[in-house]
Amino acid sequence: xxxxxxIGPFVEFEFMRRALVGAFALALGAGPVGVFxxxxxxxxxxxxxxxxxxxxxxxxxxxxxxxxxxxxxxGLVAGFVVAFAAxxxxxxxxxxxxxxxxxFYLVSLALGVMIVSVRGTNLDLLHVLFGTVLALxxxxxxxxxxxxxxxLVVLALIYRPLVLECxxxxxxxxxxxxxxxxxxxxxxxxxxxxxxxxxxxxxxLAVGIMMxxxxxGRFWARDITTMIFIAVVAGAISGYxxxxxxxxxxxxxxxxIILVAGVLYAFSVLFGRVGGLVRQVFPxxxxxx
Amino acid sequence: MIFRRTVxxxxxxxxxxxxxxxASAQEKLKVIASFSILGDLVKNVGGDRVEITTLVGPNGxxxxxxxxxxDTKRLSDAGVVFVNGFGFExxxxxxxxxxxxxxxxxxxxxxxxxxxMEKGEEHDHGGTDxxxxxxxxxxxxxVANIRDALVKADPTGQAAYExxxxxxxxxxxxxxxEVKDIIAKIPADRRRIITTHDAFGxxxxxxxxxxxxxxxxxxxxxxxxxxxxKIITQIRRQKIxxxxxxxxxxxxxxxxxxxxxxxxxxxxxxxxxLTGPGGDAPTYIDMMRHNIRALGxxxxx
Numbered sequence: 001x002x003x004x005x006x007i008g009p010f011v012e013f014e015f016m017r018r019a020l021v022g023a024f025a026l027a028l029g030a031g032p033v034g035v036f037x038x039x040x041x042x043x044x045x046x047x048x049x050x051x052x053x054x055x056x057x058x059x060x061x062x063x064x065x066x067x068x069x070x071x072x073x074x075g076l077v078a079g080f081v082v083a084f085a086a087x088x089x090x091x092x093x094x095x096x097x098x099x100x101x102x103x104f105y106l107v108s109l110a111l112g113v114m115i116v117s118v119r120g121t122n123l124d125l126l127h128v129l130f131g132t133v134l135a136l137x138x139x140x141x142x143x144x145x146x147x148x149x150x151x152l153v154v155l156a157l158i159y160r161p162l163v164l165e166c167x168x169x170x171x172x173x174x175x176x177x178x179x180x181x182x183x184x185x186x187x188x189x190x191x192x193x194x195x196x197x198x199x200x201x202x203x204x205l206a207v208g209i210m211m212x213x214x215x216x217g218r219f220w221a222r223d224i225t226t227m228i229f230i231a232v233v234a235g236a237i238s239g240y241x242x243x244x245x246x247x248x249x250x251x252x253x254x255x256x257i258i259l260v261a262g263v264l265y266a267f268s269v270l271f272g273r274v275g276g277l278v279r280q281v282f283p284x285x286x287x288x289x
Numbered sequence: 290m291i292f293r294r295t296v297x298x299x300x301x302x303x304x305x306x307x308x309x310x311x312a313s314a315q316e317k318l319k320v321i322a323s324f325s326i327l328g329d330l331v332k333n334v335g336g337d338r339v340e341i342t343t344l345v346g347p348n349g350x351x352x353x354x355x356x357x358x359x360d361t362k363r364l365s366d367a368g369v370v371f372v373n374g375f376g377f378e379x380x381x382x383x384x385x386x387x388x389x390x391x392x393x394x395x396x397x398x399x400x401x402x403x404x405x406m407e408k409g410e411e412h413d414h415g416g417t418d419x420x421x422x423x424x425x426x427x428x429x430x431x432v433a434n435i436r437d438a439l440v441k442a443d444p445t446g447q448a449a450y451e452x453x454x455x456x457x458x459x460x461x462x463x464x465x466x467e468v469k470d471i472i473a474k475i476p477a478d479r480r481r482i483i484t485t486h487d488a489f490g491x492x493x494x495x496x497x498x499x500x501x502x503x504x505x506x507x508x509x510x511x512x513x514x515x516x517x518x519k520i521i522t523q524i525r526r527q528k529i530x531x532x533x534x535x536x537x538x539x540x541x542x543x544x545x546x547x548x549x550x551x552x553x554x555x556x557x558x559x560x561x562x563l564t565g566p567g568g569d570a571p572t573y574i575d576m577m578r579h580n581i582r583a584l585g586x587x588x589x590x
């Protein structure tokens with residue numbers, strides 16, 4: 001009974017195993033990136049970038065159909081162009097980074113909608129928006145795993161400047177010139193993970209597996225390392241539980257995964273050890289225990 | 290003044306158009322066919338002597354068609370109205386009545402042995418499967434009925450209609466031979482597919498190919514893991530060699546199902562309507578030929 005509910009589906013069906021591996025790889029890469037986005041108060045940047053990627057993926061799709069390489073390349077190019085152009089405008093002009101990013105992603109989104117309308121294949125393009133975690137083939141899985149690996153390695157390399165920029169960007173600027181390159185590399189990772197995520201979850205839900213586990217981690221830990229660990233675990237649990245819900249309750253898998261992540265987040269807001277609502281209301285009792 | 294002049298000119302124009310309309314009507318027999326496949330059969334028998342209007346055009350779904358006021362007008366002008374019968378066009382009876390047309394309504398399936406819908410494959414036709422044209426033998430009955438009706442409505446064209454019908458029946462014989470040849474090449478234990486269409490009952494009875502409905506497939510843009518698991522289990526358990534599932538719209542998902550089960554993914558099957566002139570199935574013969582070749586390609590190798 002327990003076996004049938006929790007393990008059986010993955011033993012019996014290869015597509016479930018693939019989906020699970022994909023979800024784990026996504027959680028591994030997107031979780032840490034999400035934590036840094038959150039700590040740098042850039043949580044909504046992920047959302048903006050996801051919209052910016054859409055037209056690139058759409059162009060790739062319209063030129064080559066549901067082709068992994070074309071859609072990935074298109075998404076990456078669009079994401080990088082928007083990220084770097086926005087960063088450049090923010091650094092050399094008066095405009096702040098959020099406003100600059102907003103302008104670029106809106107233009108990018110409008111372009112995407114126009115491309116889609118001109119070609120008139122809205123139905124097919126819905127797949128780009130929604131993704132299919134249930135249909136991950138070998139190349140897609142390899143891509144997602146590679147993105148997770150690259151993310152972890154690059155994060156290890158730029159960890160110090162990145163953490164310092166979260167805490168005290170002014171200090172970092174005074175002692176080192178590593179801030180700007182680290183920032184750019186980090187934005188690159190955001191784009192990479194969103195592109196990896198949209199193959200499995202679609203452009204819009206890819207942000208969910210990035211931000212929700214990160215926000216969950218914030219309620220359980222004070223130091224960044226533990227926070228990242230919890231974010232990855234929360235992401236992996238969301239993937240596993242979401243797939244099980246999709247299997248047993250017959251609900252679409254992508255939204256199910258993100259909704260489980262949302263439930264974990266809501267639980268953390270209430271009962272989290274660090275700043276959770278219940279802890280705030282009854283602080284002494286917990287200290288005594 | 291200007292207003293009155295406009296009205297007069299418009300009236301004159303309308304009168305002229307109507308006159309022109311009547312003039313052309315005297316040259317050709319105006320016939321109505323309820324849907325595209327029937328229209329194609331009528332066209333092949335009627336040839337140049339008839340002017341055909343198809344109410345539900347190519348790619349249209351005759352099951353859920355909503356007639357327009359223009360259809361009423363067309364019916365009242367018509368010389369003969371052809372319908373499939375067996376409850377296929379539930380809307381036609383009321384439409385004919387509303388139009389007040391004097392034209393005889395010819396049921397093309399007259400003389401076809403009706404087939405009961407099997408459990409689980411019904412949309413509401415009162416239990417009778419109306420898709421009789423999926424057997425070429427039945428199409429021959431259609432053609433005979435159409436020929437007799439046209440001769441009755443337009444006796445001067447009798448020779449032409451009979452010649453056309455004979456020529457077309459010859460083509461249908463060749464078509465049926467091709468269907469049977471291809472089926473014969475498929476090993477007996479591979480003669481079954483999964484498809485979302487429930488319109489192949491007559492085909493199944495006539496040629497011995499089993500069409501099995503898939504379980505739990507949705508047309509939503511996102512399938513659930515349960516849907517995918519159900520169809521995979523079914524393919525494995527019933528050892529189905531090929532799957533024709535057009536309405537699982539995501540090609541990546543269909544590919545995944547194929548890889549996991551070893552089943553082949555077939556192309557599109559046409560059942561209820563023809564395609565436009567540029568499509569795979571612009572005529573009845575093209576449609577049947579396309580279907581049997583798609584089936585043969587998926588099942589023989």
